[in-house]
Amino acid sequence: MAFIFAIFSAVFNFIINELRVLWKGAYLVIWGQYNLIRMIVIGIWVPLSGKNYGDVLSRPKNMRSGMAILRAFLPTLVIKKKLTTAYENTGTAFVMADDDVREIVYLDQIFRTAYEPKMNMLTDGGNFFLAMDNTPDYVNNVSSMHLAVNQNDISGRLTPFVKAETQQIVDRLNGKIDFTAEYMLPVMARLVGDYFGTPAPNEQTLIRWTHDMFRYIFFDFSNDQAVIDPAQKSAEECRAYIDQLIAVRKNQFIDEDDVLGRCLKLQAADTPAMDDLGIRNNILGMITAMLPTIPNAAARILDQLLDRPRVLAKARKAAQNDDDALLLRYLVEAFRFNPMNPVLFRIANQDHILAEGTLRQRKIPKGTFVFAANFSAMFDPMTISSPGKFDIKRPQNDYILWGLGLHTCFGEQVSRALLPHFLKPLLVRKNLRRAEGDAGQIDFAGTPFPKHFHIQFD
Numbered sequence: 001m002a003f004i005f006a007i008f009s010a011v012f013n014f015i016i017n018e019l020r021v022l023w024k025g026a027y028l029v030i031w032g033q034y035n036l037i038r039m040i041v042i043g044i045w046v047p048l049s050g051k052n053y054g055d056v057l058s059r060p061k062n063m064r065s066g067m068a069i070l071r072a073f074l075p076t077l078v079i080k081k082k083l084t085t086a087y088e089n090t091g092t093a094f095v096m097a098d099d100d101v102r103e104i105v106y107l108d109q110i111f112r113t114a115y116e117p118k119m120n121m122l123t124d125g126g127n128f129f130l131a132m133d134n135t136p137d138y139v140n141n142v143s144s145m146h147l148a149v150n151q152n153d154i155s156g157r158l159t160p161f162v163k164a165e166t167q168q169i170v171d172r173l174n175g176k177i178d179f180t181a182e183y184m185l186p187v188m189a190r191l192v193g194d195y196f197g198t199p200a201p202n203e204q205t206l207i208r209w210t211h212d213m214f215r216y217i218f219f220d221f222s223n224d225q226a227v228i229d230p231a232q233k234s235a236e237e238c239r240a241y242i243d244q245l246i247a248v249r250k251n252q253f254i255d256e257d258d259v260l261g262r263c264l265k266l267q268a269a270d271t272p273a274m275d276d277l278g279i280r281n282n283i284l285g286m287i288t289a290m291l292p293t294i295p296n297a298a299a300r301i302l303d304q305l306l307d308r309p310r311v312l313a314k315a316r317k318a319a320q321n322d323d324d325a326l327l328l329r330y331l332v333e334a335f336r337f338n339p340m341n342p343v344l345f346r347i348a349n350q351d352h353i354l355a356e357g358t359l360r361q362r363k364i365p366k367g368t369f370v371f372a373a374n375f376s377a378m379f380d381p382m383t384i385s386s387p388g389k390f391d392i393k394r395p396q397n398d399y400i401l402w403g404l405g406l407h408t409c410f411g412e413q414v415s416r417a418l419l420p421h422f423l424k425p426l427l428v429r430k431n432l433r434r435a436e437g438d439a440g441q442i443d444f445a446g447t448p449f450p451k452h453f454h455i456q457f458d
């Protein structure tokens with residue numbers, strides 16, 4: 001009897017699984033078709049409405065539509081054309097399916113990060129570990145920086161700093177603020193200056209240095225002189241500044257408990273990667289990775305919450321109850337709908353058959369510049385359940401917001417801890433809303449970074 005039951009149950013499970021796969025496949029195609037029609041309508045509407053294609057297509061919802069179409073009909077697009085001239089390559093690939101994006105990013109020996117030549121320009125000698133392969137040098141740099149950027153600082157130092165600074169600003173407000181320019185950026189500049197020991201000549205200079213360098217690394221695909229020149233200038237100034245700080249601290253035996261001070265202590269203890277050049281490059285890389293990112297993420301998250309009044313009300317409730325863990329779930333899910341890094345890019349250093357044995361199987365030739373669309377991956381119905389639903393209960397594994405594998409974000413825990421503390425003081429305010437008109441939309445001012453975002457409350 002038990003044997004018959006086991007067979008019956010196995011057949012039943014088999015049928016259910018097959019139906020599930022068929023349903024997911026059908027959903028993928030129907031959703032792709034729906035979005036194709038949607039984008040055709042938008043394509044006709046844009047010139048009639050006098051709007052600009054670039055502005056309309058870069059809206060997160062329209063990007064999601066474009067990705068849904070590719071996922072359904074061209075999940076891996078490989079072309080001979082070199083769409084980026086900023087890196088040596090032999091062609092371009094766009095990878096849309098969740099499983100395939102993960103395959104690219106996890107195979108770090110085959111798909112290497114592309115940033116090294118640009119990083120070399122910024123550091124003027126040496127490298128920063130974001131641009132390194134999985135080598136002893138990589139491990140030494142990351143390990144040493146984990147000693148200097150101690151995770152206990154998150155609750156012991158960084159969170160209290162953000163709480164105090166944001167509260168001070170909010171207490172002075174009379175119902176409105178430029179969330180990016182008057183709140184996120186100045187507080188992040190002060191936090192980075194204080195924590196790393198690198199306040200720069202002033203906050204605006206630190207913001208300029210880090211944004212110029214970040215833009216050059218992550219947003220220049222065409223060797224654009226208008227991006228290269230400011231990055232070169234900012235990198236030169238930043239290097240000279242850190243070099244001088246190191247010299248002064250050493251010559252005057254200044255002992256500070258900040259990241260720079262800790263690096264110098266590690267140097268005194270002969271720790272690898274902590275010679276003067278190593279310290280300079282690590283600090284330059286780390287402040288560039290930290291300052292522009294959290295304000296960018298926070299603006300995108302708040303924008304998504306403001307678009308969803310019912311979700312916003314629940315997030316506000318979590319903020320009022322001081323439930324940071326619950327609030328973080330709302331913030332991370334909102335971030336999925338408009339991530340800061342919609343693609344991760346890599347260069348293939350050998351031929352590779354992607355998604356081997358599946359209908360998506362494609363050869364990625366050696367030298368291909370690969371855009372692995374993590375934004376698309378997080379909306380792939382083949383692996384993510386109800387991807388279009390705002391669902392704070394989805395498993396953490398569904399998210400690829402801080403990268404994956406070898407180069408997973410060094411600051412992921414810091415970001416996850418700080419984002420609720422940045423947003424909470426505003427979320428608890430009554431009737432939190434956008435300012436009227438364009439001011440209430442994120443203004444990128446022609447850059448990849450939010451520059452202004454005016455909000456109001458009672």
Ligand code: HEM
Pocket residue numbers: 113129130131142285286289290291293294297340341344345401402403404406407408409410411412414415
């Ligand atoms: C919400 C904020 C942030 C987001 C969304 C973010 C996103 C990312 C992503 C997607 C990567 C992987 C890049 C790749 O694989 O090509 C990455 C790497 C990195 N991030 Fe972040 N980041 C954030 C904040 C930070 C902060 C606060 C720091 C510094 C404390 C930081 C430091 C780094 C570093 C050093 C790497 C390179 C890690 C490695 O190569 O091992 N990030 N970040």
